[in-house]
Amino acid sequence: MHFPRHCLLALLLAAPLLHAQTAPDNGTDAAATADSDSPAKASSSAAASDQVDLDDVRNFAHVYQIIRQAYVEKVDNKTLMNDAIKGMLSGLDPHSAYLDKDGLQELNEDTTGQYGGLGIEVMEDNGLLRIVSPIDDTPASRAGIKPGDVITAVNGKAVTTDNIDDMFDALRGDPGTKITLGILHEKADQPVTLTMTRERISMTSVKVRELEPGYAYIRISQFQDDTTSDLEKKLGDLIKKNGSQKGAVLDLRSNPGGLLTAAVGVSNDFLNSGTIVTTRGRLPDSNLTFTAHAGGDLLNGAPMVLLADNGTASAAEIVSGALKDNHRALIVGRRTFGKGVVQTVLPLDADHAVKLTTARYYTPNGTSIQAEGIKPDIALADLTVAKVDDSQEPISSEADLPHHLANEASTSGGSINNDGSAENAKLATSDYALSQALNILKGLALRHDAGVPAATAN
Structure with a gap:
């Protein structure tokens, strides 16, 4: 999937x-250290100028505590x-x-x-989970799922625009586990319920x-x-x-x-x-x-x-x-x-x-x-x-004109328009x-x- x-x-x-x-080497590092007496001194100088300021540590701890104490929900x-x-x-x-x-x-x-799932390629289509195609010899193809079908429910829960991402994720799972889908086939009036067992799928x-x-x-x-x-x-x-x-x-x-x-x-x-x-x-x-x-x-x-x-x-x-x-x-x-x-x-x-x-x-x-x-x-x-x-x-x-002369050397028995x-x-x-x-x-x-x-x- x-x-x-x-x-x-x-x-x-x-x-x-x-x-x-x-x-x-492309010369970049050499150019960067050219103004120092040695690479070691240059590295030491750069490290010294890039120390974490104690005020930054205090600010981080302060913000952390403010969130812990004052955020609208407990974190x-x-x-x-x-x-x-x-x-x-x-x-x-x-x-x-x-x-x-x-x-x-x-x-x-x-x-x-490789993943654990049903073997279907799915896309979001205007709030719907639409089947692009099932992979041959997978639970989805054996269950009769076809391109263009729509997944209406996953394990009894209807697919909506609010939960569509969660429904995406729920299609995958450990091989051997079962999942029930509501499937609306193309040109069908009502969805059917299909229960399948996830397998190891190779894409x-x-x-x-x-x-x-x-x-x-x-x-x-x-x-x-x-x-x-x-x-x-x-x-x-x-x-x-x-x-x-x-x-x-x-x-x-x-x-x-x-x-x-x-x-x-x-x-x-x-x-x-x-x-x-x-x-x-x-x-x-x-x-x-x-x-x-x-x-x-x-x-x-x-x-x-x-x-x-x-x-x-x-x-x-x-x-x-x-x-x-x-x-x-x-x-x-x-x-x-x-x-x-x-x-x-x-x-x-x-x-x-x-x-x-x-x-x-x-x-x-x-x-x-x-x-x-x-x-x-x-x-x-x-x-x-x-x-x-x-x-x-x-x-x-x-050749479409009436009474046209035939091609005397023609050996073709088919239509000349088939070009x-x-x-x-x-x-x-x-x-x-x-x-x-x-x-x-x-x-x-x-x-x-x-x-x-x-x-x-x-």
Whole structure:
């Protein structure tokens, strides 16, 4: 079960891959200590000037006691201390946070793609809990839940605009536990009651198929532990079944990010050489450079178009930057979100941790995309299109004229009007950006077949 409202998944600095090296110093620290006799003296001087003032300690204690004594409702010490910690972290940036047991569990579920639940993707729709889709072979799909159904009640409690967030949370739970839902099927007048048992659900982050023969479509919804291996298996299976691809569309729209290592692995799957990403922070362990290894490109240099929008964030922007700067893919769509920082999860104990921003990351060209995003090579507005009614135009070619001469060399037994435009119209009306990406990809494939280097396409 995935909740679209949780749009921004933290980009976690996990264990580096084998191709990570310590990045060279950029000179910043040296410049900062140039006015002191030695680094030790500089550090001592900085520490002395950054001591906590006793008045600040008194103010904190004073405010703490005022809240304890005068707030309209009684607040216990543990709640106040937890809120103080949360406030200290939230004041740093939007991504640093204090994680309790529930927060750690949610983070683990997001990065592993596994959770206890029913196997449904749910979205809030004007105060309703609407089913986007059930996952195959899960309690939800076996119970007959369909896309478009509405959850009207959870364990006998009606879903309202006031409790909708709690109803979201109640759908998940430990495997083996039961839950009862009121489900209003589409076109039904009354909801039905379904009792299901939660199971361990595995969310797949990669989908691969052919848009047309020879043109692969790769959709990555987020970057999890198994994203790289899942991509390699599914794309490998498609190539084994259908042969080498002329090109591929990599769809990273509305991808909120995920694990740094997964982003590096996916980038490496389309590159044979070059830098993927560099991270820089105050701690030595935060200064890393990741590079692609030879023979890693699963498409063997076939052209790529990467679809992005303003929901393409974090780890998805690392992949976008790596493929753009290495002239491996054209970025098509809209400017990306602009999250150019890395978080590290630092455990405090078994049930608590701090998720702290510890580094900025830079694309292979040395560019920080923080708060700016990645500008597409070809911009597309967020549009929908409708098919023009051409039923009133009976004559559209010579073949429609009465008494026309037949083509003496024609061997076609089918309609000459079947030129592929009908399929193009179907794709364009369902996903305009994807149809444009496919058309661009076909142009790149023609250049590639003609021997034009892929880099010149950028």
